[in-house]
Amino acid sequence: ETGVTQSPTHLIKTRGQQVTLRCSSQSGHNTVSWYQQALGQGPQFIFQYYREEENGRGNFPPRFSGLQFPNYSSELNVNALELDDSALYLCASSLGGLAGNTGELFFGEGSRLTVL
Amino acid sequence: KQEVTQIPAALSVPEGENLVLNCSFTDSAIYNLQWFRQDPGKGLTSLLLIQSSQREQTSGRLNASLDKSSGRSTLYIAASQPGDSATYLCAVRFQKLVFGTGTRLLVSP
Numbered sequence: 500e501t502g503v504t505q506s507p508t509h510l511i512k513t514r515g516q517q518v519t520l521r522c523s524s525q526s527g528h529n530t531v532s533w534y535q536q537a538l539g540q541g542p543q544f545i546f547q548y549y550r551e552e553e554n555g556r557g558n559f560p561p562r563f564s565g566l567q568f569p570n571y572s573s574e575l576n577v578n579a580l581e582l583d584d585s586a587l588y589l590c591a592s593s594l595g596g597l598a599g600n601t602g603e604l605f606f607g608e609g610s611r612l613t614v615l
Numbered sequence: 616k617q618e619v620t621q622i623p624a625a626l627s628v629p630e631g632e633n634l635v636l637n638c639s640f641t642d643s644a645i646y647n648l649q650w651f652r653q654d655p656g657k658g659l660t661s662l663l664l665i666q667s668s669q670r671e672q673t674s675g676r677l678n679a680s681l682d683k684s685s686g687r688s689t690l691y692i693a694a695s696q697p698g699d700s701a702t703y704l705c706a707v708r709f710q711k712l713v714f715g716t717g718t719r720l721l722v723s724p
Contacts (some may be wrong), residue, residue, distance in 0.1 A: 503658075532712070541619075541704055541714030542659070555711055589658055604649060604712070606659040 503592050505607035512580050513615050520575045520610045522590030530595035531573040532604070533565060536587040548573055549595050577612075585614045617642045619707050621715035628695055629723050636690040636718045638705030643683045646708040650679050650690050653702045653717070662690070662703075695722045 504523045512518050524531050530549045534542035544557035548567035562578040571592070577584055587609045593602040618641045628634055638648070647666045651659040663672045663679040665688070671680040678691040692699060702717040 505658075534714075539716075541716045542706075544711050544713070547711075557711060587656075591659075603661055603664045604659075604706070605661060606651075608658040611656070 503590060503605050503607035505588075505590050505610050507610055508608065509611045509613075511613045511615060514580055514582060516580050516614075517576065517578045518580060518612060520577075520588050520590075520612075522573045522575070522592075522607060524571045524573065524590075524592030525605050528592035528594050528602075528605070529571055530593045530602070531567055531571065532591050532593075533573070533575045534589040534591065535559075535584075536589055536609070538586075542589055545575070580614045582614050585612060587611050617707075617709045617713055619705060619713050619715040621703075621705055621718050623718060624716070625719040625721075627721045627723065630695060630697060632695050632722075633691070633693050634695055634720075636692070636703050636705075636720070638688040638690070638707075638715055640686045640688075640707045640713075642709055643686055644709065645683060648679075648681055648688050648708070649706045650677075650688075651704040651706060653704060655702075659704065692720075695720075697722050697724050 506521045532547040533545040536542040547555040551567045564576045567573045589609045591604040591606045593604050620639045622637045649664045650662040665672050665681045676693040681688045699722050702719050704717045705715045
């Protein structure tokens with residue numbers, strides 16, 4: 500069974516640039532969610548995708564967007580990067596359904612983004 | 616507002632002690648609660664998942680309890696070891712998943 504994998508592991512961008520982070524979900528999982536974790540804080544929910552549709556979003560501006568592909572892998576895109584976007588971005592996969600995502604979450608190792 | 620609080624923020628114990636980590640939440644209408652472990656700079660490792668209809672879950676030296684009516688969960692770690700040193704995060708699924716800020720645990724040999 501393949502776990503959740505994320506790429507890249509580290510990257511550095513400058514303010515105003517755009518970034519794409521990638522996530523491959525665990526085998527058999529159909530739901531992917533993304534989180535932002537600032538240093539010393541708990542992860543903050545960005546959004547969730549179920550069968551290629553966004554079905555939940557946290558308090559993040561529209562410049563944070565995503566995609567889920569037919570194989571349930573996912574991308575997080577952030578436009579017009581700001582200094583405060585520097586954080587660890589975590590992807591989690593689970594087995595969810597239309598009624599909601601109540602399954603156990605499995606996380607990847609994260610992508611560490613630094614915005615200069 | 617749905618919030619999750621973890622106390623204490625940090626804990627230092629000698630090896631072999633039994634310890635309890637606390638998680639409280641503001642709304643009893645939850646789907647489930649999950650405990651995670653996070654090593655520095657790493658992702659989250661799932662420890663235990665408790666569904667809203669359950670009262671506790673056990674895995675090895677770990678036991679997690681859930682009391683929805685009082686908005687509390689505890690993670691009990693028996694016979695702590697230096698390898699248990701990490702940050703422990705509680706995550707509560709309301710309509711969306713909300714994390715606490717974690718408890719940093721240091722177990723000294």
